[in-house]
Amino acid sequence: xxxxxxxxxxxxxxxxxxxxxxxxxxxxxxxxxxxxxxxxxxxxxxxxxxxxxxxxxxxxxxxxxxxxxxxxxxxxxxxxxxxxxxxxxxxxxxxxxxxxxxxxxxxxxxxxxxxxxxxxxxxxxxxxxxxxxxxxxxxxxxxxxxxxxxxxxxxxxxxxxxxxxxxxxxxxxxxxxxxxxxxxxxxxxxxxxxxxxxxxxxxxxxxxxxxxxxxxxxxxxxxxxxxxxxxxxxxxxxxxxxxxxxxxxxxxxxxxxxxxxxxxxxxxxxxxxxxxxxxxxxxxxxxxxxxxxxxxxxxxxxxxxxxxxxxxxxxxxxxxxxxxxxxxxxxxxxxxxxxxxxxxxxxxxxxxxxxxxxxxxxxxxxx
Amino acid sequence: xxxxxxxxxxxxxxxxxxxxxxxxxxxxxxxxxxxxxxxxxxxxxxxxxxxxxxxxxxxxxxxxxxxxxxxxxxxxxxxxxxxxxxxxxxxxxxxxxxxxxxxxxxxxxxxxxxxxxxxxxxxxxxxxxxxxxxxxxxxxxxxxxxxxxxxxxxxxxxxxxxxxxxxxxxxxxxxxxxxxxxxxxxxxxxxxxxxxxxxxxxxxxxxxxxxxxxxxxxxxxxxxxxxxxxxxxxxxxxxxxxxxxxxxxxxxxxxxxxxxxxxxxxxxxxxxxxxxxxxxxxxxxxxxxxxxxxxxxxxxxxxxxxxxxxxxxxxxxxxxxxxxxxxxxxxxxxxxxxxxxxxxxxxxxxxxxxxxxxxxxxxxxxxxxxxxxxxxxxxxxxxxxxxxxxxxxxxxxxxxxxxxxxxxxxxxxxxxxxxxxxxxxxxxxxxxxxxxxx
Numbered sequence: 001x002x003x004x005x006x007x008x009x010x011x012x013x014x015x016x017x018x019x020x021x022x023x024x025x026x027x028x029x030x031x032x033x034x035x036x037x038x039x040x041x042x043x044x045x046x047x048x049x050x051x052x053x054x055x056x057x058x059x060x061x062x063x064x065x066x067x068x069x070x071x072x073x074x075x076x077x078x079x080x081x082x083x084x085x086x087x088x089x090x091x092x093x094x095x096x097x098x099x100x101x102x103x104x105x106x107x108x109x110x111x112x113x114x115x116x117x118x119x120x121x122x123x124x125x126x127x128x129x130x131x132x133x134x135x136x137x138x139x140x141x142x143x144x145x146x147x148x149x150x151x152x153x154x155x156x157x158x159x160x161x162x163x164x165x166x167x168x169x170x171x172x173x174x175x176x177x178x179x180x181x182x183x184x185x186x187x188x189x190x191x192x193x194x195x196x197x198x199x200x201x202x203x204x205x206x207x208x209x210x211x212x213x214x215x216x217x218x219x220x221x222x223x224x225x226x227x228x229x230x231x232x233x234x235x236x237x238x239x240x241x242x243x244x245x246x247x248x249x250x251x252x253x254x255x256x257x258x259x260x261x262x263x264x265x266x267x268x269x270x271x272x273x274x275x276x277x278x279x280x281x282x283x284x285x286x287x288x289x290x291x292x293x294x295x296x297x298x299x300x301x302x303x304x305x306x307x308x309x310x311x312x313x314x315x316x317x318x319x320x321x322x323x324x325x326x327x328x329x330x331x332x333x334x335x336x337x338x339x340x341x342x343x344x345x346x347x348x349x350x351x352x353x354x355x356x357x358x359x360x361x362x363x364x365x366x367x
Numbered sequence: 368x369x370x371x372x373x374x375x376x377x378x379x380x381x382x383x384x385x386x387x388x389x390x391x392x393x394x395x396x397x398x399x400x401x402x403x404x405x406x407x408x409x410x411x412x413x414x415x416x417x418x419x420x421x422x423x424x425x426x427x428x429x430x431x432x433x434x435x436x437x438x439x440x441x442x443x444x445x446x447x448x449x450x451x452x453x454x455x456x457x458x459x460x461x462x463x464x465x466x467x468x469x470x471x472x473x474x475x476x477x478x479x480x481x482x483x484x485x486x487x488x489x490x491x492x493x494x495x496x497x498x499x500x501x502x503x504x505x506x507x508x509x510x511x512x513x514x515x516x517x518x519x520x521x522x523x524x525x526x527x528x529x530x531x532x533x534x535x536x537x538x539x540x541x542x543x544x545x546x547x548x549x550x551x552x553x554x555x556x557x558x559x560x561x562x563x564x565x566x567x568x569x570x571x572x573x574x575x576x577x578x579x580x581x582x583x584x585x586x587x588x589x590x591x592x593x594x595x596x597x598x599x600x601x602x603x604x605x606x607x608x609x610x611x612x613x614x615x616x617x618x619x620x621x622x623x624x625x626x627x628x629x630x631x632x633x634x635x636x637x638x639x640x641x642x643x644x645x646x647x648x649x650x651x652x653x654x655x656x657x658x659x660x661x662x663x664x665x666x667x668x669x670x671x672x673x674x675x676x677x678x679x680x681x682x683x684x685x686x687x688x689x690x691x692x693x694x695x696x697x698x699x700x701x702x703x704x705x706x707x708x709x710x711x712x713x714x715x716x717x718x719x720x721x722x723x724x725x726x727x728x729x730x731x732x733x734x735x736x737x738x739x740x741x742x743x744x745x746x747x748x749x750x751x752x753x754x755x756x757x758x759x760x761x762x763x764x765x766x767x768x769x770x771x772x773x774x775x776x777x778x779x780x781x782x783x784x785x786x787x788x789x790x791x792x793x794x795x796x797x798x799x800x801x802x803x804x805x
Contacts, residue, residue, distance in 0.1 A: 009453055009454030009455065010453050010454075011447065011451050011452050011453050011456075012447060012448055012451065013451050014453075050453075054453065054455075117713070117716075117774055117776060118713065118716035118717040118739065118774075118775055118776060119716070119722070119738070119739035119774060119775035119776075120774065123741060124741075130475075148475075152651075152717075152718075153509070153510060153651045153654075153655055153720065154510075154720055154741055156507075156510075156741045156742055157475055157478045157479045157482060158479075158482070158489075158503060158742060159741055159742050160475055161479060193476060195475075196474065196475040196476035196479055197474050197475070197476040198474070199474060199475035199476075200472050200473075200474055201472065201473050201474065201475055201478065202469075202470045202471075202472055203470050203655070204470055205470075205648070205651075205652055206648070208435060208436040208439055208440075208468055209468055209469060209470055211439045211440075211465075212435070212439060212464070212465035212466075212467075212468040212469040213465075213469045213470060215439075215461060215462070215465040215469075216462070216465045216466065216469050219462075220472075237644075237648075237717070237718075240640070240644055240714070241640070241641050241644030241645050241648065242645075242648075248440060251442070252440060255442070276714065276717045277713060278713065278714065279636075279712065279713055279714075281636075288713065308773055308774040308777065310773060311772070311773045332744070334744065
């Protein structure tokens with residue numbers, strides 16, 4: 001093994017001692033036993049044994065890697081990926097226009113970011129998604145569970161209960177018209193109580209708790225393998241007032257984004273983040289743009305911006321690698337997130353679909 | 368008036384306009400928003416108590432890393448350097464420290480059960496029936512409710528009314544607890560408080576003793592600077608426990624902020640946002656921890672139509688008239704230069720959970736709008752201010768009783784159009800109308 005000693009994940013002090021004693025490659029290290037090593041560089045026998053074990057383990061995994069069997073790195077061909085993508089489900093939002101522009105709904109293994117002005121409906125959509133991810137498979141859902149990380153305190157259980165009740169009623173209506181056995185069976189487990197029990201709620205009061213929670217998330221997800229949606233409601237709030245050091249903030253946010261991407265991929269779940277809007281002051285005017293800066297814009301794969309047009313709420317798909325930019329209107333009803341009903345005058349099926357308004361790429365909405 | 372022990376009653380808080388470098392504060396220390404948040408944060412938990420060995424803690428403190436927050440902010444390589452441990456050990460340490468600060472998990476079902484066991488602890492009824500119904504019970508516990516509107520609309524009256532309601536026993540719809548009232552405008556009137564109580568609940572407040580015990584439960588804190596308000600909020604945790612407080616009111620958060628932060632100076636926008644966000648974060652923690660409602664009052668500002676709303680914060684209400692007259696003189700009244708909306712900006716609107724807007728309707732009636740709420744749709748109700756406080760006008764036939772709301776930060780607010788209450792019913796050329804055409 002020609003691997004350089006300095007590249008092993010050893011403690012820095014230990015590394016310095018090894019290099020000082022003249023060890024340069026792993027091969028030299030593997031020839032020697034722990035007692036000799038401890039005498040030569042002046043460390044305890046236990047430490048020497050630990051060092052050798054680390055080196056041996058790394059070399060072994062290196063060897064398996066070079067023989068072409070991937071251990072931690074998953075590689076596949078584009079064909080396999082295509083099959084996976086086609087088989088993968090989406091989390092519907094109950095607003096068919098929004099689902100259409102998203103290509104079916106909120107995608108798994110991707111980070112979707114929702115930006116918007118206050119009061120426009122970001123948390124409402126998150127609560128709707130936390131319920132929708134649990135819809136049984138026979139109704140077109142994923143039968144998964146949801147993790148809700150709340151930093152702003154806007155999660156109201158009563159509202160989620162209302163949304164869940166409406167969703168259950170909707171499924172019951174479908175079951176009645178179809179009269180199939182498995183529909184009735186899945187309805188037994190799909191009740192208000194079960195929906196609420198499968199939303200795992202974490203309240204993080206500042207960015208330290210958020211960092212800690214995201215760090216522990218993989219372990220939690222291994223224990224709760226049915227989770228298919230992680231929502232962080234308010235990724236901006238804890239980072240906007242406590243941190244004066246902007247470079248630290250960028251670094252922490254990037255780290256967070258990387259961890260979330262790896263979680264989304266490893267556990268095949270969707271990550272949904274909500275962001276605030278901030279005022280950017282230009283020469284002659286001020287605009288509302290998504291908060292957390294330009295560099296954060298790269299973190300999310302898919303970006304939705306919710307905004308107002310007079311009295312109508314609109315959703316714009318601002319960034320997506322596979323769908324084109326478009327805007328659709330939506331409503332928040334007592335039952336949750338819904339379409340705007342098409343006007344009753346439209347008769348032909350082609351007209352029933354709400355025309356997404358195409359807009360050029362937005363730099364920011366002037367509110 | 369109650370105050371913290373040790374502070375003389377006659378101490379006046381001198382507040383100077385905040386300048387970018389330094390600023391005076393009431394207690395003689397340099398105003399410092401960098402102070403570590405005292406209440407509610409796991410971030411400042413010392414590493415020793417997170418389960419790390421003493422030796423490791425000593426080593427880390429030599430690098431100025433003493434709290435969980437410092438530890439979690441470092442990258443893996445930096446951690447390896449300062450702890451002198453291998454990669455895997457560092458990951459184990461990260462896990463340990465994270466476990467010490469991460470929040471506990473609850474399922475939504477458990478949260479619902481908790482609320483179901485104690486339904487009275489979920490809302491404080493405002494006794495305005497229509498409003499209560501729209502808000503699913505009243506002012507929500509555990510979240511921030513903002514009441515905003517032009518001067519004289521009834522914000523302080525609303526706060527006084529809620530103070531009385533919070534002290535009532537649970538059987539009457541109250542919270543049977545004390546109230547902390549942070550007053551920044553010296554608008555609190557004890558006599559008016561007693562008048563509201565006596566007229567609204569004549570059957571309950573029959574004896575003077577009952578009135579006195581109610582007033583004894585309302586703790587008033589006059590604060591005149593941002594620093595003082597923030598310090599007061601930081602000490603609230605202990606006060607809430609010792610005095611069994613069930614409602615916190617800040618009347619008004621806007622006046623201290625606008626007095627001190629001069630928007631003309633560079634960097635003040637950021638500092639103001641920081642102050643507001645920090646205050647909101649602390650108050651949210653208190654609201655959730657003790658499951659109590661927090662009511663804040665806000666003021667109004669002019670938002671100019673061509674997007675110059677930042678500059679508009681410089682404009683005081685008096686200047687609003689001048690601005691409008693300039694455009695009004697140019698001819699058409701329809702071409703509005705701007706309109707009046709809630710103050711303190713966009714970030715603050717994110718921080719409050721519920722926003723109620725009070726606005727003028729006509730000479731005698733006013734309107735309360737539910738502009739932002741996680742549980743309620745847009746709703747509007749008419750009310751008047753009487754001896755007993757706010758009274759909803761139920762059943763009155765008004766043409767625009769239905770109201771389609773829009774963005775809570777852009778919602779236009781109607782201000783008072785005539786100075787004289789007994790003035791001419793039709794608008795004359797002297798009166799200035801600032802409301803947008805309906």
